[in-house]
Amino acid sequence: MRAGDPGCNECRFPPTLPRSQANLTPVIHATPVISTLRERYLAAQLSGNRQDALKLLVDEGLLCGVPLQDLHLEVIQAAQYEIGRLWQENRISVAQEHMATAISQYVLAHLYRHLPRDPSNGKVVMMACVEGELHEVGARMASDFLEMAGFDVRFIGANVPADHLARLVRESPPDLLALSVTMPFHLPQVREAVRKVRDAAPSLPIAVGGLAFEWGPVLHEELDVSFFGRSARELVSSACRTLGV
Known part of the structure; x- marks a missing residue:
């Protein structure tokens, strides 16, 4: 391989x-x-x-x-x-x-x-790896950091098809969607996921993160997203700021 x-x-x-x-x-x-x-x-x-x-x-x-x-x-x-x-x-x-x-x-x-957990802040974060992305350890750790900060996390896991993600967001809307991508060749799937989620929930804050963005640090600026989480700690601080908690 x-x-x-x-x-x-x-x-x-x-x-x-x-x-x-x-x-x-x-x-x-x-x-x-x-x-x-x-x-x-x-x-x-x-x-x-x-x-x-x-x-x-x-x-x-x-x-x-x-x-x-x-x-x-x-x-x-x-x-x-x-x-x-x-x-x-x-x-x-x-x-x-x-x-x-x-x-x-x-x-x-x-x-x-x-996990040491802060009191619940009442905000729901949905965490998913984009379609085709099998690398979920980073997303799992980021989810744990969010939960420690008081967020209610719905961890969807690896390889989530964009259509199904958009449907879940529409049927059970979170306060924030976080998308994870590790391999650079899955960056087009990030764009597709953002597009379909935007169609389903135009005002939903979306965050992106993962090692793929290390190869192109400004790639996230080309996406219609609210912020880029460079690390689990940065994701938490940006989520708190975006959601006002």
Whole structure:
């Protein structure tokens, strides 16, 4: 399977990206504790040991006072970026990449019950990956951040057809729709989803985000959207500002 193949579950880099640009992942200035957790979490991913991965983040992370937000962004997300880099360099196989990502999905699902939640602000956010986009870990983490901030999140998941998304928005309107796209070749699907949702709900605020926009940082300006969330934290702050909470 080649770089950028839609069958690759959580790979991070498009096939046309020059190797010299493959290090666009966020620079994380982590504490020694976070750095150690990240290294050990990555080792657990690569060995396929999901129980060790979860136990590590709970016992030596949460129970030792590491904020859940830091575990999400500076351990799990950072490890996923490293997995993507290893895959891009052909140092791990697609099967290993899938296994590592499945572990992150498993860990996020178990950490969900530990989310610290602000009181409800009464606003509903619908989160979806555009049609064809199979990469949902980032969208899942963004959903968790929104929920921690008091939003009621309807997480739709990966590969949501634009027609069905527009119908759901029309039948059960949220206060904000957030669209996630990881692979650049799915950017046309973002445009299509926005167009169809606009037909169904002209005044609905729409946010976009995801790694695809790192390859073209101003691409979101060409879309009829309310704002671009560069990170989970930025998405939350922009959502609060847009919805007045």
